[in-house]
Amino acid sequence: MTTTDATHDLVGRGNREGAALFRDWFAEIDETARTGGQSAYVFVMGSLNEILKTFDLPVIFPEINSLQTAVRRVAHEYLEEAEDHGYSPDVCGYVKADVGTQLRGGEHPMGQIPQPSLSVLTNACNTYIKWAEIWERMYETPTFTIDIPGTREAGGQTWQGNSDFEADRKYVETQVRELITLCEEITGKKFDIDKFRQVLTYTNTMSRSWKQLLDLNKSKPSLFNALTDATIYLGVANGFRGTEAGAGYFERLVEEMEYKAAHGIGQTIEEEYRLLFVGVPCYPIFRRFNELFTDWGGQFVNSTYLWFASGGSNRGFEYDLTDPVASLAEGVLISVRDAMDAMFHQNEVLVGMSEDFDIDGVIYHPIKSCRTVSTGLADGRRHFSEETGIPSLFIESDMMDRRVVSEAQMKNRIDAFFEGLASRRLAAGVQG
Amino acid sequence: MTLTATTVFEEWRGKSLDDALLECRDQVEAAEFDTVRRWREAGGKVVGHFQVYFPEEIVHAAGMLPFKVRGAPVEPNKADSHFGSYLCSILKTSLELALSDVVEMEMFVSHPICDAARNLAAIWGRNVDYPCQILYLPQNPNSAGSIEYLRHEYDRMRRMAEEVSGREITDDDLRNSIDVFNENRRLLRELYDIKRETPWLIAAEDAYALLSLAGMIPREEHNELLSELLPKIRERTAKQEDRVRIVFEGAFCEQPPFDLVRMLGRTSYVVDDDFHIGMRWVTQDVSTEGDPLWNLAEAYTEYSSYSPVQHDTRKPKEDMLKARMAEAKADAAILAAAKMCEPGLEEQVTYTHALDEAGIAYFVSEFEENMTSFEQLEMQVETFIENLLFA
8 A cells, every 4th residue: 555545544534433433323322212222321431331331231421412412503402491491501501401302302413312221420520410310300210320539639649559549449349349230130131241351451442542642642743633533532432432343443543643643644734833722612613613723723732621521541541351340440440530630630730731742822611511620720720820831811601502602702812812822932933 | 725725706605695696696797707716816726618518526526626618798809810700609709718818727628519619629729828628528328338438538537637736536536526516416406496396486597697606616615505595595485477487498508698598587487498508417416436437427428418419319309308398397498599509500490390299389599698689589589478378
């Protein structure tokens, strides 16, 4: 194969295959709904897919369903339906879009969403808990909270051998075993430890690849857009976690990115500024939001979103197959804790990223819907700026609700930010 | 120095019941937290703990003052720029108290009760120079491992308290503290018995002030205060009026303005509520036999109240609310939520649907601790109550 053929074959493959897998996934979900099959509702920060896939339970990510309504510009219909049902405009838009979906009997732009046989959630986001309570009441199906104790103070993570860590690990393991028992009851199937090991093997491949993928984007020019392209990768990372298809996808994606890095192939625009993104994307104007930056040559090369919304896969934790249940508990504890750190203690993360990725600026995008991610950003930014002197921009909008997205206002601020970056670069050049 | 060596709230002593209650109201209404300042001036150390529940016995056993951080009716001039939009007030005003040195402390502890509050420890930690810790209370109290986990977490808190206080905390210290708090819980139950059984004997705002003081003064002092005033309240001769009996729900974290409580008390009998529910979280005596930390952990999960920020399959909130209303023989509920309080707003939906199904009257409202105008709200509440009275 010539280099030209390989380029044609490889470049963009991850996006094409990711989109196809996404369609397959929703086709399976739709089929499950139409045939009345069992399914589990889960969340991106600690889906416990490893257990659920062992029981062949299709997984539904209501967060992803909700953001799809925004990307497809119909979120407002769902939000209004939930607000008519009593939910305040100040409640998370993901929750409300899902309530709208449930009130419509599962009708969704990407297919029919089945009712849950089981909901599994972690405490990584408190709204997960309130959200699952809604299904618990609507359907009277079980809800299982895997409680993951997080970091107790900045820089205070504990590790294997420390008694505090071991207490946390034991608590998580107890819960994992309880979840296995619950799944056995719901599905009528016995837990198959060999199948579980196979699922963990696939997840190991995915975690290893996810970490490699993020690291590869240190390349100059960057290889993928951490806001847009990576949202596709995130979807696959969550929906296909613990599957052969997911593992294969990420191996091929890493292959694509390694090829691009080796051949200096960047993105479709000239990379003028390398940016970090902190927060959750603005899905109601997803493409346009990105263009507000790329129009100036700004490229997102990494984001905290890729850390927390992957459930901490950025750590690349790999399970020990000789003691799989205990190792899953340990991995979930470490990874989900890391996801939480990326939201609550993100400055340490950002300082490291800024150096590793040679960053020109940081974009903070707190959103009305998500207080988990947004509450600490203003303060974090103050301290990050003091510590690093790296320019940053703070723009508020939402991930779902177009009523609080003001594109014109955002554009003004983004333009001003880039003008500042350009002046800064010019001044540095003059001084140099 | 031990807790009992310092008293910080003397103003009520030697006064008539009405005057003593006035002093209590003044102390709670003011945003200066003089009692905490006095404690520190006497050389005491303070551990601030954010809503909702905190095992204060551990801090008390170290000889420190546990102070319930509950926001305040102040402008967050210094704190505002540390937060974005769309957040509840209590986060900002609580930080304001710290940044403006109104409340000084040696340690701050918060809990991941909601998406916003779980950010607090990190934010405080970046802006103050004392330890800011998160106490991870179990969010899966239905797990067989939750009590053992919590016992370890409490032990971690004990170690932190020892470090901050410079004093060892023995099991006997803890048992002594549990004793003090058991007495306090008994007295608070008695206060609420009065509210439920003879609400005409105590105004809503007076009951609120008596409860609220618990988080601002040493518990021994609070026990003394309640032990002296509660019998006097029972001896009052006020007559029962034809008023609607209401339960106020929605003040588990941010507190409604004092004047809002006063307004409700003018128009109805507030026979039960969830004001500062963390102080009434443990619903019975904690055992002083055996392992005190285990006993505290067991009490948190097994003998406890409810709130929108704890999921426990044994305690569906709507059923708990209906039980609270039934026990208090309430006619109606005020279903309130602090502005931007997501768990409170979400629970409102559940409550309204459940009360609709049960045919129980309710009034839905939002509040903010800094509210100063109540005319419109009062008119709405009066209309609601008149509808009930003359239905």
